[in-house]
Amino acid sequence: MITLALLHPLNKTPLQHWTFEKDPVIRVGRSTDNDVVLYSAVVSRHHVELRQTPQGWKITSLGTNGTYLDGKRITEVPAEDGTIIRLARSGPNLQIHMGVEGYKFVQASLAKRQAPTSSPPQMDMPESSFTDIQPNSTLMPESSQAE
Numbered sequence: 660m661i662t663l664a665l666l667h668p669l670n671k672t673p674l675q676h677w678t679f680e681k682d683p684v685i686r687v688g689r690s691t692d693n694d695v696v697l698y699s700a701v702v703s704r705h706h707v708e709l710r711q712t713p714q715g716w717k718i719t720s721l722g723t724n725g726t727y728l729d730g731k732r733i734t735e736v737p738a739e740d741g742t743i744i745r746l747a748r749s750g751p752n753l754q755i756h757m758g759v760e761g762y763k764f765v766q767a768s769l770a771k772r773q774a775p776t777s778s779p780p781q782m783d784m785p786e787s788s789f790t791d792i793q794p795n796s797t798l799m800p801e802s803s804q805a806e
Contacts, residue, residue: 661685661709661716663695666743666752673754685709687746687753688722701747709738709755716757718744 660680664673677695679685687695690704697706703722710717716738720726724747726733733744740757 660758661711661738662756663687663709664754664756665697666754668752671743671752671754683711695753697746697751699746699750701750703746706746707744707753716755718742718755722746724748724750 660678662676662678663685664676666672667674679694682694685695686693686705686708687697687702688704688706689696689698689702693705701724703724706720706722706724707726708719708721710719714737717735718726718728718733718738719735720733727745727748728736728742738755738757740755742755743752744755745752
């Protein structure tokens with residue numbers, strides 16, 4: 660099992676994820692024929708490929724704008740659990756997680772991100788603010804109301 664997580668550009672928390680259980684090849688790019696479709700001007704139609712080999716997963720860059728690992732442009736590297744790749748110099752970051760534990764980590768991160776942190780702020784309004792409006796009344800500016 661392999662899970663790819665799209666990371667928030669600033670705080671690097673997962674925004675979205677894709678999990679593949681038996682696929683030996685996963686393609687990422689802008690084109691709709693990819694397994695993971697990312698709509699970004701800097702992402703190539705077929706940008707990166709992850710392929711399962713007897714030695715483990717490998718990442719192959721296919722895109723014109725390049726794929727980056729730790730700020731260095733790559734052509735082909737082994738994928739490790741937790742690896743973060745950037746599609747193009749200014750493009751989206753994808754984090755790679757291996758196995759069930761990686762999947763659980765992404766799920767927990769997403770749940771934590773979506774949980775409310777506090778109740779919404781309350782506004783203190785005088786009670787009379789809303790009592791002056793009568794049901795089924797039409798609100799008109801004072802100058803245009805009929806006398």
